[in-house]
Amino acid sequence: MAEWWSTLDINGWSIAGIVVTLLATWILARLSRRGARAAMARVPSLDDGVRLLAERVVGYTVWLIGIGIALSFLGGSVQPILAIALVVAVVLVFVLRGIADNFAASVVLQTRHPVGVGDELEVGDVVGVVTELNGRSVIVRSYDGRTVHLPNSQLLTEAFSNNSAHGARRSEIEVRAAASGTPRELIVEAVSGTHGVHRRETIQLRPITIGPDREVYRVRFWHHPANGVAVTAAVVDAVATALAERGIGAVVTSEPPPPPLVAPTEF
Known part of the structure; x- marks a missing residue:
């Protein structure tokens, strides 16, 4: 450090240059912080802590550059200042890496509006x-x-x-009737009359198994994205009640079981 001080050339011109440089740095730092504050204001979801941190980082960066320029008027080496700045920058990168990643991601989410x-x-x-x-x-x-x-x-x-991107979400139930000849229109009518089921989308009834003593159907319907559980439960009740009133024994479930295991073919 003593050798570094001995390299300085202190005179009136150098002091004047330092004063002018520091004054310009002070003005530029204030303007830079205002610019950073205005830029952060365009992202309304940012909290005050993140905005203040961004302003301070911009201001400190301007001051480091200004101090380096001021020391150059004295003829001294700016390498110590650059080394300190480099160390501080590396530390900030590691410490603020997660914050920076989330901040950048926030800007993307605010501009693209996926949610x-x-x-x-x-x-x-x-x-x-x-x-x-x-x-x-x-x-x-x-x-x-x-x-x-x-x-x-x-x-x-x-x-x-x-799930709310299109204003509606599809759910399905499975109907397993013990008797053949189950009226499909009865199932569709029970589903369409349930509160919360959308009328603008078509109710789909897909046969899965048709046999002499058993019929299995999958019924798909649309509803508000946030009301899936309540609407599905109401649909199960409505279909089960409608089939019971016709004397048709059936099992109605909102969680279709996995398909049965099939034995490998024997050669």
């Missing part, structure tokens, strides 16, 4: 309604009462489903 507040989001085993979008995470209220914070970067690296 929004009120949408039903499904990521892995998390299914719920989006309640908030901020600079770090997407907050989801799951149907089992949990509040889940999903990092923004996770939505860019993993597949997710926005």
